[in-house]
């Protein structure tokens with residue numbers, strides 16, 4: 028899949044955001060802020076970076092995109108639907124009985140979902156196992172692990188970081204949503220991660236900090252990640268709730284779905300062309 | 304109590320504040336689920352006795368053990384799918400084996416959790432905690448009982464696991480209903496069979512019993528709020544009334560309340576027939592809490608149906624009871 032111009036990617040991201048709002052408003056539960064905040068990163072990764080084929084979701088040489096912070100799965104589902112892994116109308120089954128779109132992603136339930144997550148802190152270890160298996164088999168598939176910032180408070184993440192450093196998993200890219208929110212407030216206040224870049228570097232990772240809504244920077248960073256001998260961490264500075272003014276930077280929107288009225292307001296704001 | 308408490312998690316929140324007012328040694332620890340486990344009222348009233356550990360359940364349990372070593376009475380809360388599930392080894396050694404005075408709260412337990420799906424529906428925590436020596440396991444039926452259970456846990460010496468839920472249960476007990484750890488409460492008398500239930504299933508057992516009465520069956524409802532230590536006296540009394548028992552829990556059949564009851568029954572000589580109603584070796588999925596309980600075989604209709612079937616064995620000759628392993 029190759030949509031590479033920033034304007035095209037912005038269009039994709041806008042459409043993904045609209046789907047997120049619509050599906051969450053329909054489900055009446057779920058996580059809004061992180062999902063909206065990561066829409067640009069998802070658009071870049073799925074439409075400009077990763078080697079994927081929605082018609083052959085299981086093809087051997089595909090890159091693997093793992094979602095570790097499973098609660099933002101509305102952005103994953105919306106992106107997969109946008110890419111054609113399944114029909115967009117299925118988005119409206121989110122969180123309902125007998126749906127393939129579980130409240131947190133389940134591998135095997137839906138084409139394009141590569142791992143199970145929900146409990147934070149599990150994904151990077153899964154990604155490490157995949158990447159080392161590829162390395163041992165001399166396969167060049169890239170492995171991307173999408174993560175949240177508060178998730179880095181889990182000890183298992185640091186066990187995985189150490190592991191990736193030791194085995195020089197250069198095929199592995201951890202994409203960290205550095206939005207500085209979690210359930211109880213600002214991540215820096217609840218349990219500070221800083222100095223994050225230095226910590227990750229000291230675990231023998233290449234660390235790149237990017238503006239998570241800048242398509243050019245993102246494309247460049249994903250490229251740089253493929254050019255090194257180390258695992259790469261992309262610290263993506265994002266605005267939680269991005270695109271909807273009454274949600275932006277509000278931790279209260281971490282785990283809340285919009286009401287019908289709020290969704291209408293949000294969709295009205297998501298009609299305009301994105302400014303960048 | 305002034306206003307009714309709607310859920311067991313709310314009862315915990317209320318009880319924790321009351322317990323903390325009585326005893327300065329009580330501290331509260333949380334892993335970024337302060338509000339949804341209902342520790343926020345405590346955190347606001349006693350900010351210097353509250354500890355936020357971030358999203359880190361192993362550290363949560365371990366730090367709680369440290370507070371207990373210092374003579375405090377820590378209440379550590381998260382969701383049951385993270386505590387005990389993500390930190391069981393820590394609990395085993397640092398808390399249970401050490402026999403420390405730590406109170407662990409597992410919120411959002413069971414299918415009752417609903418839309419978040421299988422990852423968040425802990426169906427294993429009763430088993431995980433029941434298997435640990437020294438551990439007391441409490442699964443309250445409604446908000447008021449959870450409030451009392453919290454107060455009881457605070458004064459009990461030793462590790463306690465308190466399982467709470469976000470589902471509204473209705474009001475089943477009153478401030479006057481007795482609560483003692485390890486002492487089951489007969490909420491409804493009956494002589495045809497006994498429904499032995501815990502947690503959110505108690506409300507359903509009561510509804511089923513009322514309906515069964517219309518159908519001419521008298522089903523006792525025994526609220527087995529403490530899974531460990533199990534109230535074997537209450538079970539023995541139930542068997543005096545009738546050999547038919549049905550256990551009900553929002554948990555896997557393996558290792559939960561039904562298993563505990565079966566373990567007891569297997570060691571005594573009376574005739575019995577036991578049916579375990581629980582989740583049958585499957586994970587849950589997204590859906591509404593009450594809808595899921597029905598879907599996985601724990602609906603009021605299913606309890607009625609099972610009661611009728613279990614008691615149809617009334618007519619069995621005793622040799623067929625033998626064949627079924629029921630003697």
Ligand SMILES: Cc1ncc(C[n+]2csc(CCOP(=O)(O)OP(=O)(O)O)c2C)c(N)n1
Nearest residue numbers: 061145146147175176177178209210281335
């Ligand atoms: C092991 C574990 N503990 C607790 C939770 C509950 N929980 C869900 S999201 C979250 C933190 C939210 O912060 P972040 O991960 O940064 O996500 P954001 O709000 O930025 O989307 C927590 C504690 C969980 N999912 N997994």
Ligand SMILES: [Mg+2]
Nearest residue numbers: 176177208209
């Ligand atoms: Mg965050």
